[in-house]
Amino acid sequence: MKNLVLAAVAALAFGSAALADPLKIGVASEPYPPFTSPDASGNWVGWEVDFMTAICKQAALDCVITPTAWDGIIPALTSGQIDVIMSSMTITDERKKTIDFSDKYYKTPANVVATKGSGIKPTPEGLAGKIVGVQVSTIHETYVQKYFAPTAAEVKTYQTQDEANQDLAAGRIDAIMADSIALDAFLASDAGKACCESEGAVTDDPVVLGAGVGFGLRKGDPLLPKLNEAIKAIRADGTYDAITAKYFASTIYSE
Amino acid sequence: MMMSIGAVAAASTLDLLAYSPPGWGATLLKGLLNSIVIALGAYGLGLLIGIGGAFGKLYGGPVLKDLLAVYTTIVRAVPELVLILILFYAFTGVLNEALLAWGFDRVQISPIVTGIAVLGIVQGAYQTEVLRGGILAVPSGQIEAARAMGMSRGLLARRITLPLMASNALPGMANLWLNATKDTALLAVIGFSELTQATKQAASTTKAFFTFFAAAMVLYLCISLLSTFLIGRIEKWARRGQRDMRG
Amino acid sequence: MGAAWPTGYEGLMRDFLKPHRIILLAIALALVAFCVLKLRWDWLAEPKYQIALLQGIWRSIWIMVVTMVIGMLLAIPIGLAQAAGPWYLATPARVFCTVIRGTPLLMQLWLLYYGLGSLFPTIPGIRDSVLWPILRQAWPYAVVALSLSVAGYEGEVMRGAFKGVPHGQLEAAKSMGMPRLTILRRIWLPQAIHRVLPTIGGETVLQLKSTPLVSTITIMDTYAVAGRIRQDTFIVYEPLILLAVIYMVITGIIVLAFRWFERRLPTRTA
Numbered sequence: 202m203k204n205l206v207l208a209a210v211a212a213l214a215f216g217s218a219a220l221a222d223p224l225k226i227g228v229a230s231e232p233y234p235p236f237t238s239p240d241a242s243g244n245w246v247g248w249e250v251d252f253m254t255a256i257c258k259q260a261a262l263d264c265v266i267t268p269t270a271w272d273g274i275i276p277a278l279t280s281g282q283i284d285v286i287m288s289s290m291t292i293t294d295e296r297k298k299t300i301d302f303s304d305k306y307y308k309t310p311a312n313v314v315a316t317k318g319s320g321i322k323p324t325p326e327g328l329a330g331k332i333v334g335v336q337v338s339t340i341h342e343t344y345v346q347k348y349f350a351p352t353a354a355e356v357k358t359y360q361t362q363d364e365a366n367q368d369l370a371a372g373r374i375d376a377i378m379a380d381s382i383a384l385d386a387f388l389a390s391d392a393g394k395a396c397c398e399s400e401g402a403v404t405d406d407p408v409v410l411g412a413g414v415g416f417g418l419r420k421g422d423p424l425l426p427k428l429n430e431a432i433k434a435i436r437a438d439g440t441y442d443a444i445t446a447k448y449f450a451s452t453i454y455s456e
Numbered sequence: 457m458m459m460s461i462g463a464v465a466a467a468s469t470l471d472l473l474a475y476s477p478p479g480w481g482a483t484l485l486k487g488l489l490n491s492i493v494i495a496l497g498a499y500g501l502g503l504l505i506g507i508g509g510a511f512g513k514l515y516g517g518p519v520l521k522d523l524l525a526v527y528t529t530i531v532r533a534v535p536e537l538v539l540i541l542i543l544f545y546a547f548t549g550v551l552n553e554a555l556l557a558w559g560f561d562r563v564q565i566s567p568i569v570t571g572i573a574v575l576g577i578v579q580g581a582y583q584t585e586v587l588r589g590g591i592l593a594v595p596s597g598q599i600e601a602a603r604a605m606g607m608s609r610g611l612l613a614r615r616i617t618l619p620l621m622a623s624n625a626l627p628g629m630a631n632l633w634l635n636a637t638k639d640t641a642l643l644a645v646i647g648f649s650e651l652t653q654a655t656k657q658a659a660s661t662t663k664a665f666f667t668f669f670a671a672a673m674v675l676y677l678c679i680s681l682l683s684t685f686l687i688g689r690i691e692k693w694a695r696r697g698q699r700d701m702r703g
Numbered sequence: 704m705g706a707a708w709p710t711g712y713e714g715l716m717r718d719f720l721k722p723h724r725i726i727l728l729a730i731a732l733a734l735v736a737f738c739v740l741k742l743r744w745d746w747l748a749e750p751k752y753q754i755a756l757l758q759g760i761w762r763s764i765w766i767m768v769v770t771m772v773i774g775m776l777l778a779i780p781i782g783l784a785q786a787a788g789p790w791y792l793a794t795p796a797r798v799f800c801t802v803i804r805g806t807p808l809l810m811q812l813w814l815l816y817y818g819l820g821s822l823f824p825t826i827p828g829i830r831d832s833v834l835w836p837i838l839r840q841a842w843p844y845a846v847v848a849l850s851l852s853v854a855g856y857e858g859e860v861m862r863g864a865f866k867g868v869p870h871g872q873l874e875a876a877k878s879m880g881m882p883r884l885t886i887l888r889r890i891w892l893p894q895a896i897h898r899v900l901p902t903i904g905g906e907t908v909l910q911l912k913s914t915p916l917v918s919t920i921t922i923m924d925t926y927a928v929a930g931r932i933r934q935d936t937f938i939v940y941e942p943l944i945l946l947a948v949i950y951m952v953i954t955g956i957i958v959l960a961f962r963w964f965e966r967r968l969p970t971r972t973a
Contacts, residue, residue, distance in 0.1 A: 230647035232661050239657050242476075243483045243649070267567075270647035272930055273545075276939040280549030282570075299937040338934035357921050358931075363660040364817075368921075371820035372830055373839040392663050396824060518723045533954040534947045535912035537926065542943045549939065634804070641807035645919065652810060665821040669814040673806045680805030 223263040224424075226253055227283030230268035231361035234386045235448050236289050248448045252306065253287055255440050259431040272337055272360055275299060278417060285424070286417030289380065291340045293411045301420050303428045305413025307453045311341055313400045314384045314393075315376035316369065323378070323403045325352045331375035332357060334365040341378045344409045349378075370396045378403065382453060472664050473671055480658040480668070487654030488675050490568065491640040494650060497572035499636045502579025509584030510591055524584065531581035537642050543574040544646050571643050571650075575636065582632050590625030591617060623694040630687040637679050651675060742941050752932055759928035760949060763914045766924065770846055771910050774853020775903070779892070781854055782861020796858065803855025809916050812848040816841065816920040845917040853910060860902060864895040900968065904961030908954050925949055 228245060232238035236249040245266045257264040269277045274290075277283050278300060292302040313323035321327050329352040335342045337358040350356050357374055359365040365377045370392045377384070381402065387393040416428050435441045436454075445453060475481040509528070512520045531539060547570060555563060594617055602616045644652035651672055659668040746752055784796040803811070823829055829838070837843055868891055876886045915926035923931070929942040936942075 230649070230653060230657070232657060234661075238661060239483075240661075241478050241480050241483065241658075243486060243654070268647050268649060270645065272934055273541075273646060275937050276545055276549075276933070279937075280545050280939065281552040282548055296937070337931070359921060360919070361660070364921075367660065367663075367665075367817060367820065371823045371839075372835075373820065373841075390663070392824070518721060519727065522724065522727055530947070530951065533908070533951045535915045535926070535950055537915045538943065538946050538950060542940070542947060545939055545943070638807040641809045644809065652807065652813075655810075656813070659817065663821065666814070666818040669810060669818050673802070673810055673814065676806040676810060677802060681801070 223265040224257070224285060225267040225283045226264050227269045227274055227277055227286045227288065228266050229271035229274060229288040229361070231271060232363055233289060233361070233383060235382065237287075248444060248453075249287060249289065251444045251447065252435075252441070255435050255444060256428065256431045259434050259440075260427050262427075270360070275417070278419060281419075284419075284422075285428075289383075289414050290417050291411040292413060292415045293340060293343075293409075295343075296417070299420075301418045301422060301425055303416035303418065303425060304432055305415045305454075306432050308413030308455050309453050310381045310402045310405070310455075311344065311378060311410060312381040312384050312402050313376055313378045314369065314388065314397050315400050316372065316396055317398050319375060321376050321400050323400050325349055327400070328353050328376060330354050332373075334359060334368055334374040334377045336360070336362045336365055336379065339379075340409060340411050341380070344403065344406065345378055347406075347409060348403070366393070372396075376400070382449070472658075472662055472667055480654075480662070483654050483658060484651065484668075484671065484675065487649060487651040488679075490648070491637065491650040491652075492679070494568060494571045494575060494640045494643065494648075495633075495637045497568075498575035498579050498639075499633055501572060501576025502583045502632070502636070505576065505580025506583025506587045509580060510587035513584065513588050514591055528581040528584050531578055532585075536578055536639055537645060539578055540574050540642055540646060543577060544570060547573055567648055571640070571648055575639055575643075578639070579632060579636055582635070583629065586625050586628035586632060587621065589628065590621040593624040594620040623691075626687075626691050626694055630683075630691070633687070634680055634683060637683065638676070641676075738944065742944075743936075743938055744941060746932060746936050746938065746941075747945075752928075755923070755928045755931065756925070756949075759923055759925040760953075762922065763911070763925045764953065766842075766845060766849065766914050766917060766922075767907065767911045770849035770853055771907055773846070773850040774910075775857055777850065777854035778857035778861045779896075781858030782863075782865055782895070783887075785858070785862040786865035800855050800858050800862075803852055804859065808848065808852050808913055809919065811852065812844065812916055812920060815848050816844040819844070841917075841921045844920060845922055849910070849913060849917070852913065853906070857899070857906060860899055861895060864898040865891065867898055868894045901965065904958060904965075907957050907961070911950065911953060911957065 228237045228249075233247075235247050237245055237247045240246050245268075250266070253264060253266075256262075267283050269283055271288065274283075274286055274288060275296070278286050286300070289307075290296070292305060296302070313321070313328075315321035315331075321331060325348050328349045331353055332355045333345055333349050333353045334357045335345045337360060342356075342358060345353075345356055357365075357368070359368070362379055362383055365374070365379070366387045368374050369377050384399065388397060388399060418425055418428075441454075442452075471479055473479055473481050473484075475485075509524050513524045513528075516524070552563065555561065598616055598620065599612065602612050607615070640650050641652040643650055644656060647653065649657075655668050655672040659665045662668070781796045781799065784792040785800070788796065823838070829835060832838075872890055872894070873886060876890050881889070914924055918924050918927035918930065926946065929946040932942045933939070
């Protein structure tokens with residue numbers, strides 16, 4: 202027992218000494234191109250990473266990316282393993298019960314992608330009898346459960362969007378619904394080009410599809426106004442548009 | 457024609473596994489290093505808990521004995537994955553809440569330390585049982601003989617019980633070391649960048665699933681074969697001077 | 704009151720209820736009461752979660768039983784090949800056991816599911832084949848990976864068991880002119896299995912504890928359902944506590960069942 206206590210104390214001392222103060226930005230540890238994905242040397246790259254660098258510079262914060270499993274990212278925030286969620290997380294009323302959100306920093310429509318020539322339409326009728334894949338605990342899953350689940354043969358949930366893409370390419374599922382930008386990136390890849398095509402956007406439902414993507418913070422975190430000001434500032438001075446132009450042909454900030 | 461396709465495939469596979477970018481070799485090796493560090497740390501922490509737990513279970517007071525029984529029973533009955541999740545959130549969450557309640561700041565605990573602590577607590581339960589069995593298998597005649605010669609408790613433990621226990625417990629402890637290296641893979645599920653997670657990231661970014669998973673299997677197999685070899689040497693050394701029981 | 708009980712039972716109760724135990728039990732009860740009263744369990748009242756949990760438990764048990772049976776059946780030839788087979792059977796069996804035991808099950812599962820899945824698009828006509836409805840589902844990969852895992856670990860155990868059967872018995876049978884297959888069927892195999900039986904209970908518990916891994920390939924087992932509930936409700940600890948309790952109960956049932964089974968088994972070891 203004494204050993205256990207000693208070990209715990211040692212672990213604590215070591216842990217707190219090793220990592221002093223930088224703000225831990227929680228990113229889903231699974232690749233979500235073109236927003237967040239690791240490159241071959243293990244560095245995180247993508248639009249959201251560049252955006253974060255700009256925000257942290259603007260707000261004079263010392264930020265460090267901390268990969269965290271997507272399905273546990275909110276508990277990781279509330280239990281203090283990370284300080285901010287920056288993982289294309291949409292602002293929803295349901296999530297607001299548990300955490301605070303900054304202002305939105307991007308918003309894009311949701312699309313359905315299916316295997317080529319499947320004749321699938323992004324409607325409940327168009328997906329009747331099909332297997333639909335979607336990333337777990339996303340707004341898209343809520344949408345699929347609400348609109349498509351009653352008619353679809355099965356709704357399969359994935360820990361990551363990438364696994365859903367992978368299973369669509371492998372033919373294990375018939376269609377996926379996700380953020381249009383992420384799906385465009387998949388369709389532009391070799392695997393996506395070979396197998397699949399976009400079937401267009403789903404009918405909007407603001408209650409489910411939410412108010413855009415924002416930073417997630419612990420309730421009452423004093424950091425919130427600072428981040429909001431930084432978002433406003435880099436949108437005003439053109440930094441935001443410059444970053445966007447690097448990755449996308451058009452704006453990803455729809456009202 | 458077929459040959460050239462094969463050559464291209466081989467070249468691109470090697471490119472993907474090359475040490476420097478665009479190859480993912482360095483990332484995989486970094487993951488492997490993390491896995492080994494976590495396994496070593498967890499095994500060491502488990503050993504501390506295990507030795508304490510084994511002696512506690514045999515010679516401790518009734519309360520300690522019962523508490524240890526609860527600990528080993530729960531850990532051995534619940535899947536490692538579930539334990540890792542519970543401890544992962546509880547370890548930092550409860551700690552930080554306690555610190556906040558007492559007016560301190562949150563502490564940041566590095567992922568590696570959390571991983572070591574979580575797997576160490578799991579290892580500790582199994583090692584407690586193995587070491588307890590090892591102590592029980594020490595012939596009581598030897599202990600009585602030492603006592604009769606007036607050896608103190610500390611000396612008895614150091615000279616007689618611990619060395620004999622070590623050789624009795626070696627096969628079980630060796631198995632637990634192999635488990636420790638393999639259990640690090642479970643940390644991938646909570647997003648730790650050890651070998652399995654690094655492999656998955658490399659595989660899903662490049663879509664070369666087979667290449668990377670096979671490469672990671674080879675790395676894990678290397679750890680296991682190397683460990684088995686070293687354990688064999690250690691076992692030989694530990695059993696030196698003992699009569700072969702099998703005659 | 705007490706006099707009505709058989710003395711054995713009374714003695715047992717006295718042994719169990721030592722003074723410190725009563726205090727520990729009180730603390731444990733207080734902990735349970737705290738968990739029940741102070742934590743959030745309202746989600747358990749929702750029928751959709753109840754149904755999902757029951758389905759999940761059923762899937763976990765189903766996978767555990769099926770893979771245990773298939774794995775044990777595979778372990779017999781693998782063990783025999785290593786113990787007595789010619790080199791061209793013994794070597795592959797040995798390599799198989801080394802690979803399975805030397806690499807994490809999670810990795811094996813992903814190699815099968817994602818590795819094979821990524822090869823599907825390169826195989827023409829696979830989507831029109833008769834096997835496709837099975838190949839596109841997740842459970843066959845889980846069953847194969849978990850069965851092979853049992854086969855690898857138990858194959859090693861079976862090898863030891865085959866080797867442990869006393870040589871004299873086999874030679875006696877041979878000298879009586881028994882054909883080799885009959886010796887295997889009548890003497891060698893039954894004795895080897897008899898030696899392995901006591902380990903099967905423990906192996907089954909280990910197998911139960913491996914089943915949550917299948918949740919990583921989209922199978923909604925108990926673990927996945929609890930994860931689902933956590934993601935829906937953002938409740939951190941409570942579903943995990945329930946999960947731990949569920950697995951402990953199943954483990955308890957397995958242990959008791961095997962203890963009962965072992966007591967019924969005739970012990971013939973000399």
